[in-house]
Amino acid sequence: MSRLIVISNRVSRPSKSGNQGGLAVALSQALRESRGIWVGWSGEVTDNFTGHIGFAEDEGVKTATIDLEEQDVDEYYNGYANKTLWPLFHFRIDLAEYARDFEGGYNRVNKRFADTAAPLIEPEDVIWVHDYHMIPLGQMLRDKGLNNRIGFFLHIPWPPTRLLVSLPHHSKLVSTLFAYDVVGFHTEEWLESFRHYVEREMGGTVDGDFVTVGDRTIQAVACPIGINAKEFAEAAESEQAQDMLTLVRASLQDRSMIVGVDRLDYSKGLEERFNGYARFLKDHPEHHRKLLLTQIAPPSRGEVESYQQIRATLDSLAGRINGEYSDVDWTPIRYVNQGYPRDKLAGIYRAAKIGLVTPLRDGMNLVAKEYVAAQDPEDPGVLILSRFAGAAMQLKDALLINPYSPEEMSDAILRALAMPLDERKRRWRAMMDSVEGQDISWWRQCFTGRLMAVDRDTARVEPETTAG
Template sequence: MSRLIVISNRVSRPNKSGNQGGLAVALAQALRESRGIWFGWSGETTDAFTGHIGFAEDQGVKTATIDLEEQDVDEYYNGYANKTLWPLFHFRIDLAEYARDFEGGYNRVNKRFAETASPLIEPDDVIWVHDYHLIPLGQMLRDRGLKNRMGFFLHIPWPPTRLLVSLPHHSKLVSTLFAYDVVGFHTEEWLESFRHYVEREMGGTVDGDYVTVGDRTIQAIACPIGINAQEFKDAADSETAQAMFGKVRASLQDRPLVVGVDRLDYSKGLEERFNGYARFLKDHPEHHRKIVLTQIAPPSRGDVESYQQIRATLDSLAGRINGEYSDVDWTPIRYVNQGYPRDELAGIYRAAKIGLVTPLRDGMNLVAKEYVAAQDPKDPGVLILSRFAGAAMQLKDALLINPYSPEEMSDAILRALAMPLDERQRRWRAMMDSVEKQDIRWWREVFTSRLMAVEREPAAAETEDAAG
């Protein structure tokens, strides 16, 4: 059986705290089954890059990590990945910063990944590279002579051609994707944007799932990531979740809860969400003292100026709204800058009558699926979802809104509060069927089955042996 080699920016080791992200949960079992390795950055820095690899094994998952220099982190991670690619790919060209040092650092770190990972890779291994941090890695591995089957999955949106061409050397970056055998996107929209770029800017051709540029043909597919639905249902029924459920409900004094759970990031539409909620309070004074919005927003990327600005904006906005509408025994917004383990989150989701998931642009958004999975089938809450989240393509029975419109958000909150039980159950059941059918295992198996089916090009040594 071929080993699976997963390469991503960061490595998440299995733990019992329940704080792992969706990608970690998705890949851990596959790595166990294949005796594979997860390779990436440790998150630590070193004075001088040495190429030293730290090996570990936790709960049957083998990991291999490297430390990066401070300059690497500044230019590759904080710079090109999160000041250039992230805003551009989320349609925020106004926030994207273009600097040669950023691009140089990005390529340097990808080269370091290739140099240190390649000795760990055996000829029959299948390589799966993840996300925008490592787009050119496949080409750099090919340059080192690797003939392995190799796939790449993009976890964020792919921007329209008219935006992507603003990136210096955009065609050079996109051309490196043709070193992979299979390239995956969450939605048909992102896939279509990729195809459009290839046809318009690279003179390529598209034939179904096959995309050709020059003499190189790859498979490009839409394959939306899911969650471990059964595990999340079980988490919502756990003692920890039930304790959190009781704690939250007791604090609300029978008021309905609206919940949002997002990283502190401008792509999540948090400022627009607060403004939409404020519009609801303005338009519907009859609901004053009768509703609470809890926004959980753990900080992220604190070294990037735009993230510092969004935190300051939200602090000010929450204070203004609470100052205008609060009473001595009621605060309309509870704004929390910390994260919670998965089982506690499941209890919070179940306590919420409304899940408010309103990103301005999102590759998928697993919070929407987690909220659905955590609901009580007998009395489910209502999901209000941005039509610009990848999850909107699957969760069509949510209340879909334009997050830029405070009026739409206000109307959706009012509708959700008044929605009768039978309609809530019908909508929830349809969404839950999708969450359960296209779960995390489905996503992994769809992508890896495509990758495993690729006919591997024999290495030079194998060709010589056959000739002899």
């Protein structure tokens, strides 16, 4: 049996507390089944990079990690990954920073990952590389002579060609994707953007799932990621979730709650969400004191200036809205800068009559699926979802909105509050069927099934249907 070698920026070791994210749970399960190894950064900084590999095994999952130098973190992680690629791939070209040091650090660290992983890989192993931190890694592994099946999955959007060409050396970066056998995206939209770039900028051809540039052909596919729906629904029934549900409901004093749960990031549309909610309060004073928004937003990437700015903006905006509309016994926004374990979060989701998920651009957005999975089937809440989230392609029975329009968001909140039980149940059931049918295990099998089926002797040869 082939082992699975997972390579990603960070390694998530299994936790007895059960607080791993859905992606980590799915990958851990696959690694156990295949006796595989998870390779990545430890999260620790060292004065001098030595190449030392820290091996560990937790809950049957083997991990191999390296420490990076402070310069590596500044240039590769905070720099090229999160100041250049992240904003560009989320259509925020105005925030993207281009620096030679960033690009140099990105390539240097990817080579360090290649140097670390290569000696651990056996000829029959299947390699699965994850996300924008690692785009050139496959080519670096090929340069070391590896002929293994290698797949890559992008967990963020792929930008339109007109934006991607603003990236210095963009064709060089994209060409490294052709070292992989299978490249995956969350949605058909991101896949189509990739195909368009290949055709327009690289002179490539597309034949179904096969994309060819020169003499190199790969499979490019859309596999929308899911959550462990059964486990999350069970978490909503747990003692911890029920305790949190009781606590939140007691604090609401018969008011309805809207909930938002997002990492503190400009792509999540938090400023637009607050403005949309403020518009609702302005347009519908009859709902004052009857409703509140609980926004959970754990800080992230605090070293990056744009993230410092979004936090300052939200602090100011929440204060202004609360100052304008609060009363002595009612505050319209609860703004919380901390995260919660899965079980408690499931209880918060269930307490909310409305889930408000408004990213300006998102590869998928699993919060939308978690909110659906946590609902009481007999009295489900209503999901209001940005049409620019990848999840909108699957959760069509949510109230889909343009997050840039405060009026549209306000109208959706009003509609959700007034929605009758039978309609809420019908919409929830349709969404839950999707969440359960295309869960995290389905996603993993969707991608790895393609990768496992690759014939290594012919996979990198142009198919007859596109020859000539």
